[in-house]
Amino acid sequence: MSAKxxxxxxxxGAGISTDSGIPDYRGPQGLWQQDPSAQxxxxxxxxxADPEVRRRAWLMRRDVGALAAEPNAGHLALAELERGGLPVRVLTQNVDGLHQRAGFPARKVLELHGTATEVSCARCRVRSGMDEALERVAAGESDPPxxxxxxVLRPCTVMFGEPLDPEVIDRAExxxxxxDLFVAVGTSLQVYPAAALPRIAVEHGARLVIxxxxxxxxxxxxxxxxxEPISIALPQLVHRLLDGA
Structure with missing residues (x-):
C-alpha cells in the first residue's frame, strides 16, 4: 500500500499577480498608498451610493486591464505542481482568474473574494461577463446599468463591508x-477571515512557508x-517539492 x-x-494574494501587470493594493507601491480614496x-x-465612485471604478477596471493579463511564472509553477501528482488546493484572495488560466483545475481553486471576470446586478442579481460590461464602458457608458x-452593476467580488461567502470559508478552513503544508504567497496576511487560515493550518500540525x-x-x-521575487521563488519552491515527492 502506497503512503498517503x-x-x-x-x-x-495580490503579490503573485503583480508580475502579470495587476497592481497590488497594500504594498509600498500599492494603489491605496498612492491614492487612499481609491478604497x-x-x-x-x-x-x-455614489455614481462618481462607480465611474472611477469602471475606468480603473478598464485601465488595469486585468481581463487581458496573462499568468506569470508563479501561476504556471503552481499548475506544474498540481500536474506533478501532489494533492494541491489553491485558496486565493485574488479575483483575476489567473490560476485557472494557467491551467490549474478550477475545481481545486477556492476564490475567497469572488471573481472579477463576471458582474452582477445589485438589484436583480442577474450575472453577465465583465468583458461585456467593459465593452460598454469603452463605447461611452461611464456607469453601465x-x-x-x-x-447598479457590480463585479462578482466581495467588497469591503460585505461578508465572505460562508460556504467558501468553511471549505477553505x-x-x-x-x-500538511500551508504556503502563503504574495499576501500581507492582514485581511480576515482569510488571514486566519495559516493559523488554523499550524494549529492542526501543518508546516508553514511564507x-x-x-x-x-x-x-x-x-x-x-x-x-525572493515570487516569479523566481515559487518555481524554485515547486521544484523542491516535486523533487521530494
Missing part, C-alpha cells in the same frame, strides 16, 4: 485543517520565510 501523499494548501471603489457602501432592470516581499504577522511562526 501530503496535502499542500497554497494561499495566494471607496471597492467598498460596497460608497460604490452603491443592468440591462435587465436598470440596477477544512483544507487548512487537513493540509513567500512574500514584505514582513507578515506570521513570519515568526513560519518554518521558512522566502523574500
Amino acid at each position: 501523499r501530503p496535502l499542500i494548501a497554497v494561499m495566494t 471607496d471603489m471597492v467598498t460596497i457602501g460608497p460604490y452603491l 443592468c440591462r435587465a432592470c436598470g440596477g 477544512a483544507v487548512a485543517k487537513a493540509c 513567500v512574500n516581499g514584505e514582513p507578515t504577522p506570521y513570519d515568526d511562526e513560519a518554518d521558512e520565510v522566502i523574500r
Whole structure:
C-alpha cells in the first residue's frame, strides 16, 4: 500500500499577480498608498451610493486591464505542481482568474473574494461577463446599468463591508485543517477571515512557508520565510517539492 501523499494548501494574494501587470493594493507601491480614496471603489457602501465612485471604478477596471493579463511564472509553477501528482488546493484572495488560466483545475481553486471576470446586478442579481460590461464602458457608458432592470452593476467580488461567502470559508478552513503544508504567497496576511487560515493550518500540525516581499504577522511562526521575487521563488519552491515527492 502506497503512503498517503501530503496535502499542500497554497494561499495566494495580490503579490503573485503583480508580475502579470495587476497592481497590488497594500504594498509600498500599492494603489491605496498612492491614492487612499481609491478604497471607496471597492467598498460596497460608497460604490452603491455614489455614481462618481462607480465611474472611477469602471475606468480603473478598464485601465488595469486585468481581463487581458496573462499568468506569470508563479501561476504556471503552481499548475506544474498540481500536474506533478501532489494533492494541491489553491485558496486565493485574488479575483483575476489567473490560476485557472494557467491551467490549474478550477475545481481545486477556492476564490475567497469572488471573481472579477463576471458582474452582477445589485438589484436583480442577474450575472453577465465583465468583458461585456467593459465593452460598454469603452463605447461611452461611464456607469453601465443592468440591462435587465436598470440596477447598479457590480463585479462578482466581495467588497469591503460585505461578508465572505460562508460556504467558501468553511471549505477553505477544512483544507487548512487537513493540509500538511500551508504556503502563503504574495499576501500581507492582514485581511480576515482569510488571514486566519495559516493559523488554523499550524494549529492542526501543518508546516508553514511564507513567500512574500514584505514582513507578515506570521513570519515568526513560519518554518521558512522566502523574500525572493515570487516569479523566481515559487518555481524554485515547486521544484523542491516535486523533487521530494
